[in-house]
Structure formats: structure tokens, C-alpha cells
Amino acid sequence: MSWPTLQQLRYFVAIADSGSFSVAADQQFVSQPALSAQIKELERKLGVTLFERTNRGVLLTTHGVGVLKRARVVLREVVGLIEATMHDGKRLRGEIGLGVIPTFAPYILPDVVRSFKAAHPDAELRIFELKTNDLLDSLRRGEIDLGLLALPVFSDEFLCAPIAEDKFLLAMPSNHELAHTKSPIKLEKLRGERVILLEEGHCLRDQVAQVCQLAFSEPSEIQATSMATLSQMVAAGMGVTLLPECAEKVEAGSGRGIVTRRFAGQSTSRTIGLIWRRSWPFTEMFTDLAEQIGKNKRFSQTANVQK
Amino acid sequence: MSWPTLQQLRYFVAIADSGSFSVAADQQFVSQPALSAQIKELERKLGVTLFERTNRGVLLTTHGVGVLKRARVVLREVVGLIEATMHDGKRLRGEIGLGVIPTFAPYILPDVVRSFKAAHPDAELRIFELKTNDLLDSLRRGEIDLGLLALPVFSDEFLCAPIAEDKFLLAMPSNHELAHTKSPIKLEKLRGERVILLEEGHCLRDQVAQVCQLAFSEPSEIQATSMATLSQMVAAGMGVTLLPECAEKVEAGSGRGIVTRRFAGQSTSRTIGLIWRRSWPFTEMFTDLAEQIGKNKRFSQTANVQK
DNA sequence: CCAAGACATAACTAAATCTTATGATACTTT
């Protein structure tokens, strides 16, 4: 008897569900040849062809249908084993996967990790930097257990809890004309400014773009691949940007050639929050955690939870 | 979420069942540190200690008990998947493990493989040379699916089917006084001869020793580690031995300095047979196979199935 | 107090797995 591996079964189910090696490969964060090889191996061990390969994807064979049903049972049992073991109702333990979006990771992760460790000393955090969409996919498939991202997320597969509000600040080069303004800046001042955005795929880009629209401002053509690049571009005088408050200390600290100013009135912001699978037992663990992080955070002195 | 591997679960169950890392390591044919490492990894991933290590073995912790129950379910489901997939009721397919005892392997394996391939063209044989006890353990644990050994085996976990009788011949150096006898030799002639045996652990050793006892002959102190060594010892004049007929052509072919003679009367023999788990669906596949092998065998022209 | 047996640790080796680059084939678009 030749035993398949759980990984082969996971890959098989992912391909069967998506109907495509390539799509499943993206989902599973491996290359497509890796799947080809593993499925080939699985087929060899079982002695049946599982997929009918076409040029527009793949189709399950009759054998594939049978194996799929049983593979799902196996995987469900394993998930059951894991979920039943990795907590005692109050505290997590073992290896917990946490996904964080790139525009939060460098700034608030330290606080999150600190609060997490305090609340769940027997758990071992494994952190993945993922953009919102990938994060949700990963969460859905059980590759990670917890996400740190900007709320809201509209999906009934998940539950979430807010941690704090993260206001947007105007960030400009030190020699900018608005740099010497003492009072909060009105949103309308954005009009006519070249606002640099992050590249596609970052939720922060969309949020900032939306604010620009609100101010009838046309964002710059220039795109930055990361917050670090973005702030350097601003420092270099290529334009201004809306910097999340949580990133202020790191990206606009003294001596970096960047000045930040708050906006006047009802300020625009994004909500920092935790998200997890609805199926996770004991949701309280995570709502409590979100509250603790909000309470003990250091990344932003002024932000306050908006209920 | 961090996934355990099926291998870790198998190791875990083996250790839990045997109550010892070392014993389980032997069973699984890996070294004890390999188990230590895998269990450590499993414990890390789950965040619980599974065993209480003592100096007289190990004991399941309360967490261990819970995981054990679920791990069994997982493994059972996987076995179900495999067994449901790897045959269509008539023919096997995929990777089939066959265990063969060392005193059969070199001589009758070719015939077995030939018959097997003819009957199950879509299956891929994977052959393991194992002494009877290890073979049965392997079979029990699903590492192999089929065994080729000397019957009878007393255990209701297994089913078996006879293939052929394998008579014992007297093998002696060409210059031996009995070498020129034309007629079958009486068993009593063994008395006084130095009969060389295989080393401990080979079932053939026990069978031959029993025959010697029957003939009131005291086996030699000398032991051979394999049939090949054994026949060379005989050729070198160190003694005589009882050679299974199936090995005659290979070990006592012309020019090897060994002469073989049949015994008179009701000849002593061992039964060549197939064995498999009782739980295997469609036993007919294997009884048919045993019959085919017996019918198409070439390793021994004179042997006949004794029903 | 020593020897034996149990599991853990360390250093090294072997094997399984993944990645990148490339190939083959069939639709789609121009």
C-alpha cells in the first residue's frame, strides 16, 4: 500500500475545485509545475487518472469524482483534529498563522505580536504578508487562521473585530508650501496636488484614491510599490501622499524630509481590524484580542476606537 | 493553521499503540531519532505535549488521548480512499507492496512477478525482502499488501492461499560419499552429517532444523547469512544442507560443486503461499493469483500443489 | 556504583519537493 500525502490530497481538491492547475497553483502559493508533479505522483500511487487534461483547464474523471469525495472527508477530519487540539476554549496554542496586509505589517505588527503573545503564551505566531484578496483566500483555505487588515470586509464566511481607527495624514516634502501651516489642513487643498498612490492591489491605494475623488483631486500617474518607496518619493519632491497615521513615526520621522499634517474636520481614516473564519470555535478569543491590541497599542497615540 | 503530515500521524499512532519510541521505530523501519524528531514537530505544530516521556517508555497525555482518537479516524479514512481506488473488483492498479521472504525472493520472484503482471497489468509492484515476522508486521500496518512466504501462518488477521509445495533436497559437495547414490536417499542418512543452517530469523532455518530433529541429526554450529553463502559453504565441503527445490537451479546448477538428491518416501517440504490482510476487499483476486502462479511456475518442474 | 535501556540531541546524508525556464498544443484574435 502506497500512502498519498495530505499535501497531495489538498492540491488535488484545490485543482478539482478550481478546475485548473494554474489557478490552484496561485491559490496554494506554489508554482504550477509543483502541482503537476504532485498530482502525477498521486495518480501513479493510486493507479488511476484523476483529471482529464484539456487546454482550457481540467475535468475530473469518474475515478477523480470518487477520490474527491473521500479526500474531502480526510481533510475535514484533519482540520477537526487541528481545531480541536489547538485551543482550550480560552487560549490558543501551537502554530497559528496570521496574515497581515503590507501597509500594516511594518508598523503595527509589533503591537499585535505583543498583545497576542500576552493573551496566548502557548501559541506560536507564523506571520504572512499578504494583500487583502490573497489574505482572504488564505484564510478561507485554512492556510492562516487570523488576518490583520482594513475593515470592512463583506463576506459571511468571516467574522471580524475592529482594533482602532487609522487616520490619513497629508505627507509632503519639507519644502512644500503647506508644510508650514500650523492648523489642520482642509481636504480641498488636495486639489491640484500630485497625490502619489501605491500600486494596484493594495487596499490603501483604493482608500486614498477614494479620498482624492472626494477632494476632486486627480491622483498622480506615478505609483509606488511599497510604503517605503512611497515616502521616499514624497521626500524627493515627486508629489504628496496620504500617509496612514500608524506609519507616521517610521516613514515620516524627523530627518526624513517629510512633513505630516492632520486634516481639518471629520478626518478620513481606515479601520484596523482582525478577521477570522466564522467556523472557528470560540470567537471570543479573537474579539478579546482585538480589544487588547487596541488598548495596548503604541503605533498611534491619538487614534481611538470608533465604535 | 499548520498541517501535520500523515506520516506524523502514523508515527504517533504507532508510538501510542506500542507505548515506546524504540519499539515503534522498529515497527516502522526507521531509526528512533527519526520518530523523536517527527513527534516533536507534531507536538510543536499542535501546541500540545502528546506523550509523557518516562524511562520505561511513554504514556499518552490527556491531549494525546484526544489526538489519538482523531488520528485513527484520519488514517482509517485514508486507507478507505486507497482501498476503494486501487482496484475495480477484478484487477488491482496503482502501487502494490509485495513482501517476500529472503529464501524465496531470488528463486520464485520472477515467476510471481510474471503472473502478477499478467493478472494486474495496471498495478505497479513494489517489492520488499522481509523475514516472516517483519513481513507480517508490515502487512498488518498496511505498508505492504501482499506477502509471499512459507505457510502456514496462524493468525486470523490474514487470509492466505497456497501456491506450491517446495521439497527439501539433500545438497552436498560433489565429493561426498552420498553424491553417487542413484536412488532417493533415506532421511536417516542425515544422522552424523554436519547440516549447515541459515542464521536465526529465517523460517527456513526452523523448518530444516525440525527435519534434522526428525532424523536425529545434530545441526552444525556453523550458520550462513544467506542461501548463497550457504551453498558456497556446502560446495567448500564444510557440511551438507537441505536445499529447497526452488533454489536448486540457481544454487546447485552444474559446475557449482554441489550435488542434490531427493529424499526417499514421503518427502519433507515447505508450502509456498500468498498472504494478505483479511480486510482486503475482493479476496478472489489473490486466490486466483496464487493459482495462476502455481500453474505457470517455472522455478520447479516437479513440485505440485498439495491440497 | 555500574550497566542497561529509554528518549533527546547533534552532525551529517539522502530524498522529496519546489522553482525557474522551456516545450507542446489548442483555442482566440487580428
Add this chain to the structure above:
DNA sequence: AAAGTATCATAAGATTTAGTTATGTCTTGG
């Protein structure tokens, strides 16, 4: 039709995982 763009397969090389042998630590029984 020719070119382009999907698809999955294959190949070569790098990486990671798992396993082996040798050794250490601790307990127990003689």
C-alpha cells in the same frame, strides 16, 4: 492564416524535509 495567449508537461537545479549514525542524559535494576 499568423500571431498571441491560454493551458498543462517536462527538465535541471536549488532548497527543504526527513532520516541515519553517533553520542548524551537520565533513570532503574542488579
